[in-house]
Amino acid sequence: MSTDTPPATTPDPSRSAVLESVLADLEAESDQLDAIVAGLDDDGWTTATPAPGWDVAHQVAHLHWTDIASLAAIEGGEAFAALMKGAIENPTGYVDAEADRLAALAPQDLLSAWRDGRRQLAAALRAVPDGEKIAWFGPPMSPASMATARLMETWAHSRDVAEAFGIELPRSARAKHVANLGFRTRGFAYLVRGREVPSVPVRVELVGTDGETWAWGPEDAENRVTGDGYDFALLATRRRTRDDVDVVAHGAAAEEWLDIVQAFAGLPGPDPQPLAARQGGEGAA
Template sequence: MADPTPVFDDLRAESDELDRLVADLPPHRWTSPTPAPRWTVAHQIAHLAWTDRSALLAVTDEDAFRALVEKALAAPDSFVDDGADEGARLAPAELLASWRQGRAALDAALRASPPGARFPWYGPPMSAASMATGRIMETWAHGQDIADALGVERAPTDRLKHVVRIGVRARDFAFAAHGLPAPGEEFRVELSAPSGEVLTYGPEDAAQRVIGSARDFALLVTQRAHRDDLDVRAEGADADRWLDIAQAFAGPPGDGRPPKGDAR
């Protein structure tokens, strides 16, 4: 079993980077609208704080987490927004402190978890490493919304490999979410990471291929940018269809983002 410590370290680093982006914002910037409809910068941080607390319960108190799942099932269309709304009503300093406290507690709980442990989640149970990988994906994606709202260009890092991995593994889920049968063959995926490393998945001789930038693939599968604006290309009809519907997150398909030239 691989040592999950590097994944935990990457989650801490991704969170710390986002913290630096918002830590010194004046109060009025916390109400800046982000690309997510109706969500401000405060909503984005509040959502991360809420999901960190959910993950902490999953790792430390399964009964309390099950109660949280039941609450979510009772309001499937609103529980995510409700959690973000509640946190966004806090004063920025209080919200920032809450997020910091929650993610520190989750970090400690993940590092203390026994090898091989699996924890409940809103989908299948997850290992500690998988839980941390999911938190990296969410932190990076919601951090992108905040960066867009603030007009900041973030320097990409090789932590994107975690987002890429989830996006690749979620291929069949993306097809199912659109009511489509999953392709019967594996795809070849070749993506260039910021360091120059090429991230590869699937057989080298696969007919269906996806090639391009790891950062742009991460933007695609988290639906933070439109395919037309990204350096990701497909070879083969099934791979091409996948790039139209790809998603790395659970739940129903999102609306995504319009192309940059689209005035909608």
């Protein structure tokens, strides 16, 4: 038997570049939300948001909890096993219960914990060995995919907080990550509803925030989704109804998919209310 020491694994520079790009956008999206909540007094943290039953503290608490869960998934072992057990035992209420628990923290303590957690997660994602996948509540993910999922959640919940205060956030190109995830999770949107995943391909061609084309799927697909890329991200995170976005389905398969599209893991939750029906910060999921 050879006693030679195997060569050290050489890091994949393309993998690192993709991960660093996503992490940079995640940091920018987090900092944007941080700038909104950092100046709030205690009463501001109790402001209702479009998510039923969630105030600003719940929104930040959920982001912090998911960072903690992601760290536990990277580390593996008993901590993540306990999270999985909790989710299995209470599939419809686990996320809300954890948000309630952390939202009870003093606002500045919650803010500090969220800041620390997201920095720790970025470092942990960078340290995952090349080729290693991270266990999750759904399929295992690469570090870049997990970072993209964290960006998507931060992007979506930032919109909830901004809407609660009547703030119009910039239509930045970071929405492309969210739109891409919405496309990639087409099959999951069917599975989570107990429906058969169709074999018919769908092409997505959207106008990006800088006027460029965001496109995924076979170019020759008969079923297509077209329209505004930022609006598609809002639709895929279930922050808007189809009537409130500039997104169009062409073909029966595309039409069916847009009715259930969701970029996030877990149950779909309640449908968002139309913009015209929203009053007092209540409405969207």
